[in-house]
Amino acid sequence: MKHRELLQATGLLRQGMWDDAHRIVQYREDSLACWIHALLHKIEPDEGNSRYWYARTSHSYHDFAATEQELQAIEDALNTGKLSE
Numbered sequence: 001m002k003h004r005e006l007l008q009a010t011g012l013l014r015q016g017m018w019d020d021a022h023r024i025v026q027y028r029e030d031s032l033a034c035w036i037h038a039l040l041h042k043i044e045p046d047e048g049n050s051r052y053w054y055a056r057t058s059h060s061y062h063d064f065a066a067t068e069q070e071l072q073a074i075e076d077a078l079n080t081g082k083l084s085e
Contacts, residue, residue, distance in 0.1 A: 003078040009036050010075050018043065031057050035074055043067060 005024050012021040013036070022040050025033040038053035042061065054061050064070035 003032065003081070006032055006036060007075065007078050009033075010071060010078070013040065013043075013071065029056075032074065032077060035059060035077075039067070039070055039074065 006028075009021040009024040012018075012024070018040055021036065025037045025040070028034075028037075034053050034056040038050050038057060038059070038061075041047075041050035041053060044050075047061070051061050064073065
């Protein structure tokens, strides 16, 4: 599966293992990895760093009201191979 590592990162994020999830996405430049990276920094919270990573995606810091909703949207995008708008 093309996005296996990124799905692993979202699973780790769900388990509260943010450092492990961060290690997976921190050196990737693709939009989905950047989106996960943005969400990780949003959760910390590190708004400035989060906004930096959102700028590399088609999403913004305020697109989702809840972390769970955003995480589900990321997983849906990973499973379909499409970025959600």
